[in-house]
Amino acid sequence: MPIIEAEGLSKTYRVFQKKEGVLGAMRGLYRREYKEVKAVDQVGFSIEPGEMVAFLGPNGAGKTTTLKMLSGLIYPTSGTAQVLGFTPWQRQDAFRRQFALVMGQKNQLWWDLPASDSFQLHREIYSIPAAEFKKTLDELTELLGVEKLTRQAVRELSLGERMKMELIAALLHQPQLLLLDEPTIGLDVVAQVAIQKCLRDYHTRRGMTMLLTSHYMRDVEALCSRVLVITHGTLVYDGPLSGITEKFGSAKLVRLDFVEGVVPAGLERFGEVTRSDGASADLKVERSKVAEVLGAILDCYAVADVSVQDPPLEQVIARVFEEGRKTHDAA
Numbered sequence: 542m543p544i545i546e547a548e549g550l551s552k553t554y555r556v557f558q559k560k561e562g563v564l565g566a567m568r569g570l571y572r573r574e575y576k577e578v579k580a581v582d583q584v585g586f587s588i589e590p591g592e593m594v595a596f597l598g599p600n601g602a603g604k605t606t607t608l609k610m611l612s613g614l615i616y617p618t619s620g621t622a623q624v625l626g627f628t629p630w631q632r633q634d635a636f637r638r639q640f641a642l643v644m645g646q647k648n649q650l651w652w653d654l655p656a657s658d659s660f661q662l663h664r665e666i667y668s669i670p671a672a673e674f675k676k677t678l679d680e681l682t683e684l685l686g687v688e689k690l691t692r693q694a695v696r697e698l699s700l701g702e703r704m705k706m707e708l709i710a711a712l713l714h715q716p717q718l719l720l721l722d723e724p725t726i727g728l729d730v731v732a733q734v735a736i737q738k739c740l741r742d743y744h745t746r747r748g749m750t751m752l753l754t755s756h757y758m759r760d761v762e763a764l765c766s767r768v769l770v771i772t773h774g775t776l777v778y779d780g781p782l783s784g785i786t787e788k789f790g791s792a793k794l795v796r797l798d799f800v801e802g803v804v805p806a807g808l809e810r811f812g813e814v815t816r817s818d819g820a821s822a823d824l825k826v827e828r829s830k831v832a833e834v835l836g837a838i839l840d841c842y843a844v845a846d847v848s849v850q851d852p853p854l855e856q857v858i859a860r861v862f863e864e865g866r867k868t869h870d871a872a
């Protein structure tokens with residue numbers, strides 16, 4: 542049975558339009574005007590137990606709104622979802638005990654108290670047996686290298702340390718499903734890698750299911766083999782991470798090193814030269830023409846080394862977002 546099954550999930554927000562100026566504000570008191578924002582439009586997907594899935598999209602695409610519906614924080618306008626066999630917005634206790642939601646932009650821990658006090662509260666709320674609580678806590682603090690920081694007030698911790706504590710709090714009750722909304726936002730590369738490693742190790746040990754939103758492609762590459770892409774509230778891709786490059790990365794990057802120690806003139810007739818540096822150059826070549834172009838280059842020049850690469854994932858994803866925007870604007 543899938544852990545998450547969403548069908549036709551939609552959310553339209555009704556937003557109050559405040560008029561400019563004092564007069565406008567006064568008019569708004571008795572004649573309120575609203576506009577509708579279609580945040581999520583007929584989204585459907587299914588996630589099997591143990592999958593680690595990335596949920597990608599540009600700012601305002603509807604990712605957080607979808608996660609909020611799946612965790613029962615808000616009601617959908619229409620559509621259905623079954624999460625762990627429950628309808629999330631019915632907020633049954635048994636459902637809440639089996640999942641966790643971590644939002645990189647929101648604090649769930651008490652600011653003025655040490656994280657260990659918040660952990661104890663979680664233990665009470667979830668009725669975790671003392672021995673089990675200690676074992677999980679020790680495992681997680683060790684995994685994240687924060688054993689010595691749990692007795693320090695949360696407000697005194699760095700952003701990265703705080704995020705690690707948030708993650709520990711979320712995992713203490715050993716949820717089957719972890720929903721993560723930008724868990725590495727604002728973190729330096731070292732902290733990002735530590736969070737990724739913790740999630741990967743924890744997944745290997747416990748096999749939890751994970752749905753993650755992130756604007757950092759490194760998170761996605763490190764953790765998720767499947768990707769859902771949403772733009773303007775609509776799902777535009779659901780498939781393997783590698784498939785995104787095949788589907789949307791129409792060009793390949795051909796890297797050439799020339800024997801003569803300089804990049805020869807006239808290379809641009811074979812494709813767009815994206816880098817030229819000493820004896821080496823990068824050429825953007827249409828995927829279907831790579832073999833033909835390489836043959837022609839080798840006929841013309843003395844090439845010492847050649848490699849053919851996919852474009853960086855960031856570039857491909859940016860292209861998917863851009864195409865989604867164009868389709869939306871044209872509709």
Ligand SMILES: Nc1ncnc2c1ncn2[C@@H]1O[C@H](COP(=O)(O)OP(=O)(O)OP(=O)(O)O)[C@@H](O)[C@H]1O
Nearest residue numbers: 554556578580598599600601602603604605606607
């Ligand atoms: N509470 C709300 N009331 C009104 N509109 C909202 C509300 N929350 C979100 N929206 C709107 O819904 C759309 C989707 O927002 P959402 O936060 O789900 O996007 P997102 O993909 O998570 O974006 P980001 O990557 O910037 O976090 C946006 O246009 C946003 O302005």
